[in-house]
Amino acid sequence: MNSRERLLTALNHKEPDRIPYDLGSTQVTGIHVVAYQRLREYLGLPKVEPMLCDVVQQVALPDDDLIEKLGVDVRGLFPLNSHNWKIENADVGDALEFVDEWGILQRRPKDVLYYSVWRSPLAGDSVTIDDVRAYKFPNTGDPARIAGLRELALKYRAQGKAVMIKGVLAGIFEMAQRVRGMQNLMMDLAADEALACAFIDKMVELKIAFWDMALPQLGDLVDVVSEADDYGTQDSQLVSPKMFRQIFKPRLAMVFKRIKQLAPHAKIFFHSDGNLRPILPDFAEIGIDILNPIHITAKGMEPAALKRDFGKDFVFWGGGVETQNVLPFGTPQQVKDNVRQNIDALAPSGGYVFNTIHNIQADVPPENIVAMVEALREI
Numbered sequence: 001m002n003s004r005e006r007l008l009t010a011l012n013h014k015e016p017d018r019i020p021y022d023l024g025s026t027q028v029t030g031i032h033v034v035a036y037q038r039l040r041e042y043l044g045l046p047k048v049e050p051m052l053c054d055v056v057q058q059v060a061l062p063d064d065d066l067i068e069k070l071g072v073d074v075r076g077l078f079p080l081n082s083h084n085w086k087i088e089n090a091d092v093g094d095a096l097e098f099v100d101e102w103g104i105l106q107r108r109p110k111d112v113l114y115y116s117v118w119r120s121p122l123a124g125d126s127v128t129i130d131d132v133r134a135y136k137f138p139n140t141g142d143p144a145r146i147a148g149l150r151e152l153a154l155k156y157r158a159q160g161k162a163v164m165i166k167g168v169l170a171g172i173f174e175m176a177q178r179v180r181g182m183q184n185l186m187m188d189l190a191a192d193e194a195l196a197c198a199f200i201d202k203m204v205e206l207k208i209a210f211w212d213m214a215l216p217q218l219g220d221l222v223d224v225v226s227e228a229d230d231y232g233t234q235d236s237q238l239v240s241p242k243m244f245r246q247i248f249k250p251r252l253a254m255v256f257k258r259i260k261q262l263a264p265h266a267k268i269f270f271h272s273d274g275n276l277r278p279i280l281p282d283f284a285e286i287g288i289d290i291l292n293p294i295h296i297t298a299k300g301m302e303p304a305a306l307k308r309d310f311g312k313d314f315v316f317w318g319g320g321v322e323t324q325n326v327l328p329f330g331t332p333q334q335v336k337d338n339v340r341q342n343i344d345a346l347a348p349s350g351g352y353v354f355n356t357i358h359n360i361q362a363d364v365p366p367e368n369i370v371a372m373v374e375a376l377r378e379i
Helices: 002-012 033-042 064-070 130-134 149-158 174-178 183-192 194-219 241-262 279-286 302-312 334-345 368-378
Strands: 051-054 058-060 074-077 095-098 104-107 116-119 161-164 226-227 267-271 290-292 315-317
Touching: 002 161, 033 058, 033 064, 033 368, 058 183, 074 149, 130 194, 130 267, 149 161, 149 194, 161 194, 174 183, 174 194, 183 194, 194 226, 194 241, 194 267, 226 241, 241 267, 334 368
Parallel strands: 074 161, 161 226, 226 267, 267 290, 290 315
Antiparallel strands: 051 058, 095 104, 104 116
């Protein structure tokens, strides 16, 4: 099997010749640039100036030589967005700052590894629905966002790789938080639902505008469409299952329905961290095919139980190694043992793609990354 055949077999809940491996096909399955540079050096690969697919998270886009060295099966298409486009950093002494296309001030102290939201443009106490409607949001349907991506997809197909495409904005919940401010949006959900929904509905509109533009041009070359939003915490959920079903579920369903109409052969990959157990049946109902990142240390997300109860509903993409403690701080042998344990739970009968739980962070030693890949290959 080539990489694409391998992935498609797994996505159809069958066992391929080996477990497909993803590194860097999305901004949530990648590697921090510091860890990436150390890994290249450890593997004896030449020094490069890494391209960042996500400046805010400082996620590196893996180069072809590393992709081949590690046997990665999936390549990603990254449309131009607020994390990789029109970024003009200002040095403000102790930090770097830029205002993105949404009007959000992103700030990174010089002794910190990432940017974070420093100021949200519609965070004021007096913001109204009319203010949301009048705000100048980005043109997500601009064809410039996908310039060159068809040629890149053809290149990846020629290499025998599977192809993933991500969208141009965060989830409808998360993006609304960034624009409104997380605390404000959460208060709106509790006290002014109409205002909260004005923000969320705008994000739905902007997502559909992008997919309406991008998928007619790229859908025939795409195997997986990536969407994301965060509804879980380590122990519970950010909103109640009842609120998720009333507010978010029908709106997500609209987005997924449109994607399926435009690219009926493609599988929908959905990233959401944390404990999702109470709303996983809802995810299945609205058309999510692939669940990521499989946050195995979160309450209710034990791998064997997930496979038992939801293995026929979802392909599991991730959960291959525990990334909060084992991958950064364990020994190579502990990493290998953890990988085998998780694969034993998630991989039988297909429906599994190997990846870490979210991105490989800057403090992960390269020998542990290599041990992780070795354990995968030894299965």
